Amino acid sequence: MSGASNVDGLAVENLTVRFGGLTAVDGQTLTAPRGRITGLIGPNGAGKTTTFNACTGVVRPSAGRVTLFGQDVTTWSPDARALKGLGRTFQRMELFDTLTVRENVRLGKEAGLAGRNPWRALRANRAQAATVRRLAESAMDMVGIAGAADRRPADLSTGQRRLVELARCIAGEFPIMLLDEPSSGLDGTETEQFGAVLRRLVAERNVGILIVEHDMELVMTTCNYIHVLDFGKPIFEGTPREVATSPLVRAAYLGTEAEGLEALSELEVSS
DSSP: OTTGGGSSEEEEEEEEEEETTEEEEEEEEEEEETTOEEEEEOSTTSSHHHHHHHHHTSSOOSEEEEEETTEEOTTOOHHHHHHHTEEEEOSSOOOOTTSOHHHHHHHHHHHHHHTTOTHHHHTOOHHHHHHHHHHHHHHHHHHTOGGGTTSOGGGSOHHHHHHHHHHHHHHTTOSEEEEESTTTTOOHHHHHHHHHHHHHHHHHHOOEEEEEOSOHHHHHHHOSEEEEEETTEEEEEEOHHHHHTOHHHHHHHOHHHHHHHHHHTTSOOOO
C-alpha cells in the first residue's frame, strides 16, 4: 500500500506478530484515515485483536511498522500513542464502577491532560477543568446517556455501558479511535443506535475509526472500507458490498456466518 505511512491517521505496514513459534499476524497492511470507518473482520482466532494490540503498543511487532499521522510509533508506549491521538475501547469494558458515569467520561480528557504525571490532574486549572466538563457533557449528549450522568456504570444495561465507554473515548478528543467488539452484549436496537452514533461522530468531528466486530450487519451498514483476516493473513479488502459478495471471504467464514454475509449482500450497505 504505497504512501500508507503518510496517511492522515493510522497506518500499518507489513505487520507481523509472533508469539514463540506461533505467527498470530502475518504481513497485515491497512490504513484507518480520518473521516472514515474502517472495519477489520475475520473468523475467531484470525488475529484481529492482536493487530489492535500492535497498533496501540500493547504488543511489539516482530516485523513491520505502525505510523500515526505520518510518524513512526512502532516502539512507542500505549500512553505515548494516546497522547499522539490514538484512543481505544476494549472487548471487555474497563469502566470504574465506584465512579459516576460523568466521572468515567471525564477521565477520557483528564488522562490526556495528566499525561505521564497523574498529579497534574489534581492541579488542573479552572480553564482545564471547564474544558473537561464541556467535553464530557458534549460526549454524553452525543451518545445519548446524559440522563444517566449521575448513575454508576454497574447500574446500567450492557448497551448503556458500551455507550459510556464510547463517550469517554469521544471526550478524550482522539482523532483516531480503535473499537474492539463494541457491539458485544447489545441487542439489535442498541446495535443499530450504536452504528448511528459512530456515523455521526465521523461526519461531525472527522475522526477516523478502526473497528473489530463480529456483528456483520453493523459492519456492513457502518463501515466504509473493510479488511479481512484469516489465520493471521490478510485475504481480502474492499467496500462492504465487495466483501459481502466475495467467495473468498465466505469460504473463510463458513457455516452460518457465511450465510449471514450472503444475506447482507442484498442489503443497502455502506459504499
